[in-house]
Amino acid sequence: MSGAHALFVHGDSLIxxxxxxxxxxxxxxxxxxxxxxxxEAFWAFGVYVVMLVVxxxxxxxxxxxxxxxxxxEVPFVLFAVFLPLIGQGQRIxxxxxxxxxxxxxxxxxxxxxxTIGVAASVILAATTPVPDxxxxxxxxxxxxxxxxxxxxxxxxxxxxxxxxxxxxxARESRGYDARWLWQAKGFAASAGALFIRSYERGERVHLAxxxxxxxxxxxxxxxxxxxxxxxxxxxxxxxxxxxVCVLAWAVRP
Amino acid sequence: xxxxxxxxxxxxxxxxxxxxQALFGIDLTIGVGERVALLGPNGAGKTTLVMxxxxxxxxxxxxxxVGGLPVTKQHMKEIRRRVGIVxxxxxxxxFMPTVRAxxxxxxxxxxxxxxxxxxxxxxxxEAVGMEEFIDRPPHHLSFGxxxxxxxxxxxxxxxxxxxxxxxxxxxDPAGRRExxxxxxxxxxxxxxxxxxxxxxxxxxQRAVVMNEGVMVADGRTRDILADEALMAANRLExxxxxxxxxxxxx
Numbered sequence: 469m470s471g472a473h474a475l476f477v478h479g480d481s482l483i484x485x486x487x488x489x490x491x492x493x494x495x496x497x498x499x500x501x502x503x504x505x506x507x508e509a510f511w512a513f514g515v516y517v518v519m520l521v522v523x524x525x526x527x528x529x530x531x532x533x534x535x536x537x538x539x540x541e542v543p544f545v546l547f548a549v550f551l552p553l554i555g556q557g558q559r560i561x562x563x564x565x566x567x568x569x570x571x572x573x574x575x576x577x578x579x580x581x582x583t584i585g586v587a588a589s590v591i592l593a594a595t596t597p598v599p600d601x602x603x604x605x606x607x608x609x610x611x612x613x614x615x616x617x618x619x620x621x622x623x624x625x626x627x628x629x630x631x632x633x634x635x636x637x638a639r640e641s642r643g644y645d646a647r648w649l650w651q652a653k654g655f656a657a658s659a660g661a662l663f664i665r666s667y668e669r670g671e672r673v674h675l676a677x678x679x680x681x682x683x684x685x686x687x688x689x690x691x692x693x694x695x696x697x698x699x700x701x702x703x704x705x706x707x708x709x710x711x712v713c714v715l716a717w718a719v720r721p
Numbered sequence: 722x723x724x725x726x727x728x729x730x731x732x733x734x735x736x737x738x739x740x741x742q743a744l745f746g747i748d749l750t751i752g753v754g755e756r757v758a759l760l761g762p763n764g765a766g767k768t769t770l771v772m773x774x775x776x777x778x779x780x781x782x783x784x785x786x787v788g789g790l791p792v793t794k795q796h797m798k799e800i801r802r803r804v805g806i807v808x809x810x811x812x813x814x815x816f817m818p819t820v821r822a823x824x825x826x827x828x829x830x831x832x833x834x835x836x837x838x839x840x841x842x843x844x845x846x847e848a849v850g851m852e853e854f855i856d857r858p859p860h861h862l863s864f865g866x867x868x869x870x871x872x873x874x875x876x877x878x879x880x881x882x883x884x885x886x887x888x889x890x891x892x893d894p895a896g897r898r899e900x901x902x903x904x905x906x907x908x909x910x911x912x913x914x915x916x917x918x919x920x921x922x923x924x925x926q927r928a929v930v931m932n933e934g935v936m937v938a939d940g941r942t943r944d945i946l947a948d949e950a951l952m953a954a955n956r957l958e959x960x961x962x963x964x965x966x967x968x969x970x971x
């Protein structure tokens with residue numbers, strides 16, 4: 469209920485307790501290893517999937533939960549489904565359809581690597597609250613301008629969307645129910661008003677910030693560094709994946 | 722401890738860049754530990770005055786002293802620690818991803834770190850009864866809870882004077898009373914800008930009235946609210962059925 473954001477799942481698993489910067493870096497390196505794996509090495513992708521299933525268990529999540537959230541990927545990989553149809557070169561007959569072999573390989577490559585990457589991200593998002601995520605990025609030396617802008621964006625997205633909802637209710641309460649493009653004037657006017665309001669809120673927030681001694685830099689909250697054990701635990705994931713990747717290249721026919 | 726008054730504003734005048742004169746020589750002295758209500762109609766210059774207390778606006782004429790220290794550029798950091806302003810909309814005040822980070826923001830800017838910072842954050846949240854919400858994001862709290870956390874963000878800086886802009890606005894009656902209990906429990910000098918006259922009477926012994934950029938009255942809150950001519954002249958009205966002279970009868 470009190471999750472820091474919609475994707476987070478409360479828990480106290482091993483993965484929840486890992487420091488965010490360790491998880492982030494592990495995730496990035498893992499995805500690199502997956503992407504670098506030759507697409508013909510089916511067994512390697514099998515190993516990755518098994519690794520993710522183990523990770524899911526360690527995070528106190530269920531495979532079904534992760535699978536459900538994988539749906540987010542669909543619009544992004546939809547085009548991959550068409551690759552076998554429009555691909556060039558040698559073709560084979562499948563269920564009466566003439567498909568390009570190269571296209572089939574390309575589709576498989578995108579689908580499997582995309583799915584594994586998204587699944588890893590789903591697990592990361594489900595075990596890391598947004599503020600920790602931002603702190604992790606900061607400790608990985610992402611400039612604090614980026615992390616603070618992201619932080620403000622997340623903090624105020626809800627405030628601004630509530631404001632937009634209230635304006636919508638106010639519009640509709642006065643009989644404005646736009647269905648057609650030529651009725652867009654009311655909507656456009658309130659979009660403008662929302663922009664001005666958000667801008668003014670920005671000024672008030674800034675005022676509140678300088679009233680509390682803000683001098684242009686957000687204070688860094690130093691809560692120690694991740695220990696060797698934390699790093700070792702997190703890095704075991706990309707380490708194994710890298711090994712699998714290298715092996716897959718080595719044994720490639 | 723210094724013996725200087727908590728706040729000393731003398732002959733303060735201010736005009737906005739467009740030429741609108743907002744303050745015409747304001748005098749206001751608040752002793753240490755006093756709770757004072759600042760009353761007046763919209764556009765009286767109350768907010769402009771408040772913005773002078775921590776140096777957001779700087780005095781064009783006259784002076785503002787906080788605990789004897791003039792509000793000038795070179796003292797700005799100390800002034801902002803000494804004067805804590807709680808703004809009207811808690812969404813303007815709570816901008817960090819968690820309650821903890823938000824309450825820590827002020828003291829961290831003052832250079833507090835580590836265990837001292839944690840202790841400071843916990844003390845401030847305890848003072849407003851919000852310690853159990855320390856790791857929540859502010860937008861998941863109710864309005865009243867956000868207002869209380871906004872007070873904590875300022876208390877964490879251990880200010881010498883707390884300035885509240887419309888503290889009771891938009892609160893439900895219970896939230897309004899809970900905030901009153903919290904404010905009463907704080908051993909701190911307070912200046913409260915409000916249109917909520919019963920609230921002013923409940924919390925502040927003394928009230929000052931501003932109108933059109935000048936101070937028009939300064940006295941016991943009960944006396945001011947009972948002065949019908951003064952009230953009418955300054956667009957101040959008591960809620961229906963409210964009689965200040967009977968408020969403390971039991």
